[in-house]
Amino acid sequence: MNIDGKLTAKNLRAELAVEVAELKSNYGIQPKLTVILVGEDPASQVYVRNKIKQTQEIGMISDEIKLPADTGQEELLKYLEHLNNDRNIHGILVQLPLPKHIDESVIIAAINPNKDVDGFHAMNSGRLFNGETGALVPCTPQGCIMLAKQHLGSDLSGKHAVVIGRSNIVGKPVAMLLLQENCTVTIAHSRTKNLPEVCQQADILVAAVGIAEFVKADWVKEGATVIDVGINRISTEEGKTKLVGDVDFDNVVGKCGAITPVPGGVGPMTIACLLKNTITAAKQSVC
Numbered sequence: 156m157n158i159d160g161k162l163t164a165k166n167l168r169a170e171l172a173v174e175v176a177e178l179k180s181n182y183g184i185q186p187k188l189t190v191i192l193v194g195e196d197p198a199s200q201v202y203v204r205n206k207i208k209q210t211q212e213i214g215m216i217s218d219e220i221k222l223p224a225d226t227g228q229e230e231l232l233k234y235l236e237h238l239n240n241d242r243n244i245h246g247i248l249v250q251l252p253l254p255k256h257i258d259e260s261v262i263i264a265a266i267n268p269n270k271d272v273d274g275f276h277a278m279n280s281g282r283l284f285n286g287e288t289g290a291l292v293p294c295t296p297q298g299c300i301m302l303a304k305q306h307l308g309s310d311l312s313g314k315h316a317v318v319i320g321r322s323n324i325v326g327k328p329v330a331m332l333l334l335q336e337n338c339t340v341t342i343a344h345s346r347t348k349n350l351p352e353v354c355q356q357a358d359i360l361v362a363a364v365g366i367a368e369f370v371k372a373d374w375v376k377e378g379a380t381v382i383d384v385g386i387n388r389i390s391t392e393e394g395k396t397k398l399v400g401d402v403d404f405d406n407v408v409g410k411c412g413a414i415t416p417v418p419g420g421v422g423p424m425t426i427a428c429l430l431k432n433t434i435t436a437a438k439q440s441v442c
């Protein structure tokens with residue numbers, strides 16, 4: 156069976172719209188997200204447009220600062236300083252990837268951790284690692300957990316979760332969240348030996364690899380819950396292109412208990428969780 160990320164994200168956005176209205180009427184606060192886009196990467200432009208549209212649809216304010224590709228690191232840092240100090244801005248997101256002459260780690264470190272709605276600042280990763288409440292948690296991993304719970308219910312205790320991938324954006328934070336949910340967690344990566352056998356142990360299998368249709372049906376335990384984070388564009392026999400995940404969906408869907416499709420699974424949850432983080436940041440600014 157498919158886990159419907161589009162519907163789950165729509166329901167979450169509806170809940171968040173109520174929270175935004177309450178924040179406005181109870182505290183006179185309208186959560187505001189500011190997105191900085193450096194350069195003209197077409198995929199980034201589409202992501203930013205979607206983020207801004209969905210933010211506004213639930214009653215929040217959002218704006219975009221568009222900077223040319225040759226913007227210097229110091230200039231970008233000046234923009235961040237200004238946004239960090241603006242009390243009316245609750246969430247700041249610098250769209251990645253940045254042009255090569257800018258050091259992403261310097262930029263992420265310069266965002267006020269209380270406004271870091273991507274959850275990439277070391278302060279927020281540290282809070283997540285320590286299991287502290289109040290951390291702004293990276294959006295895609297949050298979405299993965301919500302989708303796993305959509306199928307398995309709220310208690311994931313004791314499940315064996317295998318995460319393939321150890322990036323700071325997806326693999327590591329999703330593993331930390333699964334640990335917080337009392338799963339037994341294995342993190343696999345490119346040096347993992349006997350990967351198919353490791354994956355066969357998984358009650359919950361999260362694939363965040365970036366290789367099209369990498370996870371095969373015989374790697375998947377009967378009845379497992381499969382969360383496919385991958386977004387890969389491949390060519391079809393008709394000479395067109397299509398998006399596929401990191402899991403060989405057509406062959407896995409009949410074997411697993413449930414799977415997130417690509418597109419329509421984890422993807423839609425990412426922006427919904429960004430809105431959620433901005434509301435959390437706005438709430439924390441008044442508490």
Ligand SMILES: NC(=O)c1ccc[n+]([C@@H]2O[C@H](COP(=O)([O-])OP(=O)(O)OC[C@H]3O[C@@H](n4cnc5c(N)ncnc54)[C@H](OP(=O)(O)O)[C@@H]3O)[C@@H](O)[C@H]2O)c1
Nearest residue numbers: 295320321322325344345363364365384385386421422425
């Ligand atoms: N749905 C969404 O909203 C969303 C958001 C973010 C990312 N994504 C997608 O998720 C995928 C992963 O993204 P990412 O940013 O985490 O990618 P990444 O930074 O490239 O990390 C990929 C991970 O996969 C591991 N890996 C690579 N080849 C492997 C192999 N043969 N066997 C086992 N592990 C292997 C790497 O291991 P090493 O560490 O050993 O190199 C690395 O940890 C991509 O397709 C990306 O487009 C989707």
